[in-house]
Structures are given as structure tokens and as C-alpha cells.
Amino acid sequence: MRGSNQSGLRAYNQKLVLSLVYTHGSLAKTDIARMTGLSAQTGSVIMRDLEAEDLIIKGEPVRGKVGQPSVPMSINPDGAFFIGLKVGRRSAELILVNFLGEIKGTLRKSYPWPTPPLIITFVRDGLEDMMQLLPEELRDRVAGLGIATPFLLWDWTEQAGAPREEMDLWRNCDLRAELASFCNMPVYLQNDATAACAAELIFGEHQDLSDYLYFYIGTFIGGGVVLNGSIYSGRTGNAGAIGPLPVVGPEGKTVQLIDRASIMLLERMLRASGRDPSPLWNSPDQWTGFEALAEEWVGSVSRGLAQAIVSSAAIIDFEHVIIDGGVPAEIRDKIVAATRREISTYDLRGLEVPKILPGTVGHLARALGAASLPLFDKFLIDRNTRLGTA
Template sequence: MREIRAKSGTNHEGTSAHNRRVMIDALRINGALSRADLARATRLTKQTVSNIIEELARDGLVISEDVVRKGRGQPSTPYRLVPEGAFAIGMQIDRHVTRAIAVDLVGNILTRAEVNLPPGGPATGITVILDIIAKVRGDLARVASQSEQRLVGLGAAMPGPFGIEGAGDDPWMMEAWQKFPLLEMLASGTGLDVGLQNDATACATAERMVGAAHGLDHAVCLFLGYGIGAGLILGGELYNGAHGNAGEIGMALLHGVGGTRTPLEHRASLASFYQHMEIDPADMDVYAKVTALASSDDPKVATWIQAAAEDLRWGVHLIETIFDPQTVILCGGTPPMLARRLIEAMQPLLPSIAERRDRPLPRLQLGMTDPWSVALGAAAEPISRAFDPRFSALLKG
């Protein structure tokens, strides 16, 4: 029997759930709004808005503020999201460290912890990861009494690409972790719904929730960490691709000396900086050491910046040509001083379709440069999955 392919339909429940998400999204982007403001912004009827507001208030997700009186018109009551309406935990698994973080509905960080991962890969690391999640979960329960009842899930983030064969001992890859049944182990060990993103998409999730991509429908986050990736915000949603590997721009091959081809991330990532400057990436003080070097006049640092900026300039050109974003946001675990020097060295950007005189946003801007940004994005993912408007939320099943 041949397979019949079709998109899933929706029903009244799907439409209601979508409208509910649209309302939450409007309040997240704009802050407090009245029912009349929400009706105009969402193009829903005033009755529909009133019904949803009442429902969200009963669920503890929105609350009214003091009545506002303007001129001779009718007074209005603004409504805002309740930060304590939902909580989520996010965790980052990197090559040498794991970080866990807890946030509320609007992205406030409530507690966090980090620990070095022991050698031995997932066989020894999974216990450490479950322990740090339990610690953050316990700390969250102490600062937010309703957190367990309102915990919507656990988000995990780690370097991609996923499902690539033959990576072997490539230091840029984490093949053992990618082959490990991570989601199953986390779900069984925590009892929570678990989602997985690559680190670039997680950073884009954080930028979308509380950073430079907040309120944007078309943005690409150029993630610069141990490796390089691109988190894609397309049409207001995060795009992951067929296998979770969309945006793996660090794997793009560049021509090198003698006709060789080298991946972009081997030439312009933090890992390449570590190699160039002979820094141990497992050093707990690595962030401070990179910051100090980036703040110095070391000619060896300047040489790396100039070469990396040339390659990243090409990366921005490629992103703009393919995705036509409102802006490209440089973000990730790169210390701010090094990120700023890279952006300066990348100027002027290569000509592209993004050159418009009426641009409201710069073609390239600096976003989060924080080692915690990936864990923050991982925590934002369950919040997004539960409350953000998305096409999949409309589908039956």
C-alpha cells in the first residue's frame, strides 16, 4: 500500500491553543497591554481576547495591573505575564564542562551551576549531568515554591552536527555523546519532557527570548564558540532542519593552501584560537585567559583575528544571501572583547543583498557573549515549546 503524504489538519482545540500562544507572545514582546490593545495587535475579536485573558489569568499566567486613565476615554486595564507562571531547566553539554540553569516564564535566571565533565564521555558524564540537574532543580524549588507544579520541561543543548557517521576522534565533534541515548536517559532520570538543540540554535533561542533577536521574525545568530554554527529564526520560528543540523555553517569547506579544503570552524572558532595561542580548552580559567589576550596588543592575537575575520566576513555574506535576515547577530561563548575585535575587523562587510539604505537594523550586531548563553537558550526551549506560536501547535496529534 503506497504511503499517502499530507499535512495534519486542525480543529477548534488547535485554533484555540494557537490564539492562546499568540496572546502570550504579544505580551512577551510588548510588555503590559490592555484587552483593546491585544485585540488590535492580534486581530482577534474583543470577546475572544477577553475569553483568553480570563483563561490565562485562571491558569496563573497573566495578571492585571492598575487601571490606566487617559483623557476622556474609558479607563483601561493592562495585563502582563506572570514570571512565576512557568519554569524550565536548561543544560549545556560541552566538551569539557556542563552547565545547568533554571528560568521563569519571561526568561529571568533563578539559579545556575556548572561543573567539569570527567573524561570517559557519556559513560561517566551522565551521572554528573543528572546530579547537576537535580541540584538546580532543588535550588529552584527553594526560591520558587510552585516550581515543581509549573515546571514545563528540560532543554538540552550540545554541539552538532547530529547523526554524522565517521567523525571518529575529530576534536570538533562529540560523536560519543551524539550516539548516546541522551534524551531517554534525561527523561527517565528527571521525569521531565526533554528537548534537544544544537548549541547555535540554543543561543538563538536565548537571543529570541531576551536578547537582540527579541521581537524579530527573521534573524540569524552566528554562533562563535568552540565551533561555529548559525541559529536560524525564520518566519518567527526557530528552524532546525530535517535532522536538527540546519545552520551548521562551521562545516562549510573553504579553500586553503595547495588546494586543500578546511571547514570554517577549523579556522575561525574558539578552538582554532586555542590552538593558535596554545591554550588548554579544559582549563577552568580559559574564559579569563582569552579575555586577557583579547585585551592585549599581542601580535599573535592580531594575526588570528585578521584571518578569522576574513573567513567570518564570507560567512555573513553567505547567510545574508541565502536567508535574507533582518540582521545577523554574532553571539556565543566568545568573550566580549574578542567578539568586538572580530566585528571591527570584519568591516566593511562584503557587498550583498542586505545592503539597503532604509535598514532599521545593522547588517551585523553583537549579541550575547556569555558562556551561559547556550544553557539559557536550552532553558528557553521548553518555554518556547509550551507557549510560543508555532505551526506545529496547530496540528492535530
């Protein structure tokens, strides 16, 4: 807090209180004073201000044996809303969530490859639809738009099977600035896999975990790193981008992990067998009609992940690994089980293997993570790292 003026200190304390209430579900004023070290009077003033702004709401008094009844305060779900945009290599999603991350609406668009005009038009039209989902009196509570997108999209032209001239349009496109030009709200940007990791951290069911390596299996695989309960994004914001990790591929040749553990590989397998790969993107919760190829793909994914996990565990002593993706839940669970079996065949002397767990957010993780960017910037405190920049 060095160098903070009085107004800055007040804003920090409000964020601190909101973060504690958000984490614990509900807290009384006495709890806030004990956890923060703030005086009872200061804590009361902050709680009153947050209640006046409709950010927290009172619960039913809890009567003890002595003294005044304790009044728990909790987050007001309608206190703020956030919009997240996921830009993928095969589809885009817009999502509207409330203060607790509960989904109020989604829009999805599939395409053979993304271009800036396509994405900008999708957002321009979709924002209006999203705002209409809220009562008019709540629309001014939409606090921001977060974008989750692969960085350097033009570098993946060959893998995505897209025309070079169309993907090169991304080189000179500042997507955040383009959307900010017509969005009446702050706009934020983050790497898509890091955003997915943030969604698991904030909205997932593994909130008690403080250190883990996160894998998100999308068109191309990506990931994130959580240390001490916060996202570690690194010097350039790309920490945990595990796609380029070298692994052993077919015929013993070294390839990148993206070539062994991405949905793009299954798309190629389907095309080679004369089948339509569009269900991979149009129906991320249900893959049917190509079960045998999916099983073969799961084997490839698990072998690649096992190598990546063992290599990563040798650098950072992760306690857990979480695997999620834009795949049906049963496919994700098969990948988790197969990866555990694959790792058991390694020589693990000198290593403590992390516990491998399935993710709990699924294919909306990147969009939810995008929506969390304005949530953190406006209302919560991230202990170690920024999740995005406005």
C-alpha cells in the first residue's frame, strides 16, 4: 500500500472486503474486522457503502447466546454483470454472467476460421442481444467486456487450414481497441487458455486448491499456472502456454504437444476417414458417431499429457494437475483416467507426481474466464498477478 492516497486506500479496502465476502459466501462485520485488521468502525463504514451500492446484501440475523445478533452480508448476484467473449479458431462465444458467475445468456458462432470483421460483427450484434436479457434498470450494472483469445493467431494459419491472407488480417488488428470503439464499457484482453484457468480458479469446484498446472484441450491445447491461489501469467502474460512443449510423436519423432493433444488432431482424423468434423465445434457437449476414432484420439492425448506433466513436475513441484477442455464430460474423464495410467508406466524416481483431476467448468471456461477480467479489475483483489489489462 506504499504511496496510496486516502481515496486509493479506501478503494483497496472495499475490494478487500468484497474479495473476502466473495470467497467465504457470507461474513458478518465482526468477521471482516478480524480478517482485515480494520477497526470495527472502518469495517462498518465500508460495509454500509457496499450495501448502498447494491454490491452486498444483508442476510437473516444469527442470534447467539450473548450480545447483539450477527448479521451476515453476502454478494448481491444482481450487483454487477459481466460479458465475456471467447475467440476460438473454430467458434466464438459471448456470455453474460452476474456477480456470482451465474450464466444469464450465451451466444455461439461457428466458422471455418476467424477473421477480425467476422468477430467484430458478432460482438456488435451480440452485445445488443445480451443487454436485452437484463431488465432496463440493471443494464447500467454491466461492468465490462473481457476477451479471451489465442495470442498471435496468424502464427497458426497452417495448422488451422486457413488462407494466409485472411489470418494475416490479425497482425494489424487491435481487437480490444476495435471493440472498445463501440462498447459503452471497459474492455479487457487475455490469452484464452489463461482465461480458462482463471474460470476454473474462480468459478470451478476446486477452489480449495492453491497450486496446480492447468490444461485446456481446445482446437489447440493451452494451459495455465496457479501458484499460491492466484494465476501466474508470467512476464508476457503467456505462462503455462504448454502447446509448444516437445513430446514424442509417431515413429518416435519429437513434435509439439499441440500436435498430440489438440482437438485439431481429431478433426484431421475425421476428415481422413471421410467424416464431417463439424460436431466437434457445433456440439461440444455431445460427440456421437465416431466413438472409435475418439478412443484412438484419447490415447494420443493421454500420452502427450503424461510427458508434459512429468516434465513440468520436474520444474515446479505442482500438487495437482487439472485437465479440462471443449470436450464432452465423459471424454474429459477418459482422458484423465488414461493420463493417470500412462504416467504410471514412467520411471518417476526423484519426482512426486501431482494428483490429476478433471476440470469442472467445461467448454465455457474461456468465455467465463474472459468475463472474470472486469470482475477482478473492478471489484476483487488478485494476490499475485493481473489477469488482464484495460
